[in-house]
Amino acid sequence: MPKKYAVLLVLMGGIFMSFVGLYMRLLSQADGFQILFYRSFGICGIVIFVGCLRRQTTPIKFFKSIDINDIFMGFALSLAFTCYVFAMLYTSVASTLLILSATPFMTASIGWLWIRERPKSITWVAMCFAFFGIYLMVKAGQQLGNNFGNFMALLSGFWFALMLVIARRSGKHDVLGGTFIGGAFCVLWGGCMAVILGTGLTVLSFDLFIILVMGIFGIGIGIAFVTWGASHVPAAEVSILVLIESVLGPVWPWLLLGESMTLSEILGGALVLSSVVTFALFTAK
Secondary structure, three states, rough: OOOHHHHHHHHHHHHOOOOOOOOHOOOOOOOOHHHHHHHHHHHHHHHHHHHHHHHOOOOHOOOOOOOOOHHHHHHHHHHHHHHHHHHHHHHHHHHHHHHHHHHHHHHHHHHHHHHHOOOOOHHHHHHHHHHHHHHHHOOOOOOOOOOOHHHHHHHHHHHHHHHHHHHHHOOOOOOHHHHHHHHHHHHHHHHHHHOOOOOOOOOHHHHHHHHHHHHHHHHHHHHHHHHHHHHHOOOOHHHOOHHHHHHHHHHHHHHHHOOOHHHHHHHHHHHHHHHHHHHHHHHHH
């Protein structure tokens, strides 16, 4: 796949995932493990569909193609998913966005140390501008959430960074098998933990609908596109492109739910967006 198309896939994936914050705001009672369980059904379903469509194959052959790289990648992705849900529930959105903006630095470091993929100078510059932009977005009037939520956000960023490097290292045309495994792991332990902790799997019909839509059209399609493109773009570059999710995340509640946006959020978002778009234009060649 030409790199310019892979970059476009990653950007589209980030846009789809930017709606997750909106979906989370619409939920009324579902807890973290219930969200993880039902959302992951949607993820698995859409990934199988995209995988079969992309490879022109059957679900059986799709499952048979899963290898050890997919299992390791899926494990890392499932931990990133799990930690992200609890970060969103136990700390502020501002804290989550700020901490996750460090993901490109973690990805670049892991990729450099493990697979000797040295980031270009423009990659470091784009990371710094994007980090400063996200800092502007969250600094005004926002306080950090509790330590548990902040730690979950940090772990989510680490596991997502590791997943991107594994995807890049695999050398496969796509790693949709690993994306499916990640969703399947989340179904397994999301359901088990919901039952063990006594919350069960019963949720309101409206919550169930929103969670499934989130899984299919938010995380599902989004992560499928990101991991599809990730095999053809350096891991550090993917993590920068995905930051478009952080820029657009506050925009949808502002447009659709009437939430306010501060001048700092607008300026910071504009800086991140311009950094991502400029970086995409330079790297897509």
